[in-house]
Amino acid sequence: MTCTLILTRHAKSAWDSTAPSDHARPLTSRGRHAATALGDWLRRQGHVPDQVISSPSQRTRETYERMQLSAPAVFVERLYQAHANIIFQVLKEAERPCTMILGHNPSVGSFAMEMTRNAPDHPRFYNYPTGSTLILEFDIPKWSKLERGTGKLVDFVVPGELEAA
Template identity: 30%
Template structure:
């Protein structure tokens, strides 16, 4: 069974002057970016049935925009794990969160932060992902292993947006 791992950097956020980093919100452009990603993922047939999302305000708002732009019927059964550990996670910690996803999930969306999201994407896509991950960028990785065994090198991917 083929599985798809979607790795997304949050959309454009405010500069955060005078705001705690965890509480930074999306800009108007960031909200547009998130909605565009939702439409693109739907067009490509990449509708998540499980999401791992950092607890930061900008990642939560990004996820809301992505899911909100999808057909209302497609997002009805999405399981969302808001994870404080995804906020500061490194590559290994983020992959551990992926490894804990229920085996029944076919498509997992991870909404997180750079540099970690770009580093995880690069481990599947190649080093070009490191420079490609501007806000609201998504990579899709095809895996032929269960989530428990997902790790760099166990799938192939490409940057979508």
Template identity: 35%
Template sequence: MNKKLLVLRHAKAEVGLGLADHERPLAERGLRDSAAMGAHLKREGLLPDLVLCSTALRTRQTLDGLALDAPVEFTRGIYTGDGYDLLTLVQITPEEVGTLLIVGHNPAVHELAVITGNAPVAEFPTCALAVVELESWESHGGTLLAHRTPKTLR
């Protein structure tokens, strides 16, 4: 049975608040975009069996905005890692998981979308989503099924 990997960049965050990067909250636009992306995921039947989310505030708030009902594991390595670090997380996903959502940061999520999707993805703005089909979690590459941004959802 094929697997679906959902790669999501956090929604638009506030800048210039004097906070540590890890503690930056979502901007109003980010709150709207994450809710719209959650509605899109539900409409398309892209409901994760497991979510791996960065520990940063903006990724946690993005996940809250999606309003999905799925088990969540918060992983600091998603905040600090690159695309290949994220690929390792994908490859150790339990076999019983059919759809995995990773909520993280650029450039790592963009790199993961390109690595796993075997297709160029020109840009990966805030709240961008890549949907990749893999033969198994151990696969080194699959097929990019969709690439969505908040603009393409309007």
């Protein structure tokens, strides 16, 4: 059996927002467009999650909404400003074979590097810009058996590539 991880950093957020807190910062217009493009790309590629586990921040919620995924989402406070170890623990608790984790940097980028057996040959992988999405497959029967460094690279994309296409 195989478990598939879709690891996505939220789309571009507004630093100049009048939001009362970092948690409440919304997406920019560019971020909203990128999130829609990412959802379209996931569907075209057949990378459709069975469940989404997301940080509860405004920008991750908006990213999820704009992706228009049919998978239900749970918003987990532990993923907001989480260390990569927290993401690992949250994923080990996942119940569906194709799971999306939607979160923030630097933890999402660090987690991506920890989980992949072979990093993508992509110039943006190591700084994991907003909207970056990594697809990894794990030869495990369920997420509780997850180990670091065992993910087989399936795909990696950044929104700028989708917008140019």
